[in-house]
Amino acid sequence: MISPAEIFARLGSDIGPLMFVGSIISHYLPHELGSYINAYFQRLVLFATPCIQITFNELAGERPTRNEAYSAVENYLSIMYSKEAKRLKADIKNNSLVLSMDEYEVAADEFEGAKVWWVSGKSCSKTDTNSSYYKLFFHKRHLDLIIRRYLTHVLKEEPNLRNPRRKLYSNMGSRWSHVVFQNPATFQTLAMEPEKKKEIILDLNVFSTAGGFYARIGRAWKRGYLLFGPPGTGKSTLISAMANHLGYDTYDLDLTAVEDNTELRKLLIETSGKSIIVIEDIDRALDFSGQMRKRKANGEQEDMGRLGIQERETKPYQVTLSGILNFIDGLGSSCCGERLIVFTTNHVEKLDAALIRKGRMDKHIELSYCRFEAFKVLAKNYLEIEAHPLFPTICSLLGKTNTTPADVAEHLTPKTISGDVETCLENAEICLQNLIKALEKEEENVRLKSEEGGSVRNHQLKRKKLMMPQDHLIINEKRARS
């Protein structure tokens, strides 16, 4: 015979049915009565079972703003719950549709073997001003796990989950349109020297939590990053990793599609907080702008037949360097919330000093050719190996050649994908061998070029020596004549 204590203990492991009954009844009653009945069922659960309840109110304490923990729970539940839910609530936030649990809904979740239940509702007390809430119920034996691990997981300690519906905006003229940001790049998968990576992560973490500091020193909460390096060294990949790390939206600004500085300002004002504004290949965008302005000044813009397809599609172009400087400086003064602005370029030397000075581009990061530390990250990502007898050969070859991570990644992509361990190891061996062949070829090219360079230099030196007496003669002759 089961004792009443045991019944309650068992009930505590599955309070779902009780919760569901409460929510269904509440749903079909007038709001005030519904909320009363829901609260009653919750109290019954707490009384009759060894359950613990944690409440996340939408409006907490005296703060007029939304409780961030509530928003985090809402984000988490909207992903988990929307797959199986029958009743969802739709809302528009930052110009996009957000679905979340409707009131008096119950969602069951499981974390490392512990069952938990989330209940949504709206409190009716006068003091709470009809604040919405989420309540979490779980068995008290899981208290430690829930507090230490589950809540951390829900409250987006997992940075990728901070803003699960992150968006990638791009501009058509002066209008932004967006798609869901889905690039999976993270700092873990980014091939870069560990120290440099750590430094960037730290910088981002400090920035994202430094709102109070920026306010105190009277500066806009923004930070500029200049990423420079040859093509295929990971500039765009780093931006995606940054967006995933911070949970920010990304605005990919195509300057060549912007008509003039006024349009640029308009685009800026329409960006939201917690975002990364990216201008890729800033040197080329500015070059393009200069060319188009020159053509316009020369009255050539009418002759559209002479322009390239891309140029023909864009209108006469009036974005100037000072427009961009104002754009950067305006970030923060015309918008609220933190913003990162990121420029990328393959030719840092071409950029105007005013554009990249500290205060505008605060952090300059060089993305460079693939060295051994970066290679190890790629090998782990692509081949799932951390060591291999061929690694020392690759390490030595990478030191002698300038190969981009993009090239290395291409060689490390297995031609067949298999879950079988033996096939994976075989694939790894083949990929590493292929990479070695490519690196050896590159090394040979480097050697030939340096030999060619050497013989050209020797030739020039010899010529110089041969020329010397003649040159002296000419100079002396000139002196004599004068």
Ligand SMILES: Nc1ncnc2c1ncn2[C@@H]1O[C@H](COP(=O)(O)OP(=O)(O)OP(=O)(O)O)[C@@H](O)[C@H]1O
């Ligand atoms: N540092 C890196 N870590 C991981 N993958 C990389 C890295 N660099 C390049 N790759 C791989 O190479 C591809 C091209 O890299 P990416 O687009 O980031 O280069 P980029 O520096 O932005 O080049 P470009 O100057 O031409 O825009 C990526 O999709 C990625 O797969």
Ligand SMILES: [Mg+2]
């Ligand atoms: Mg790029």
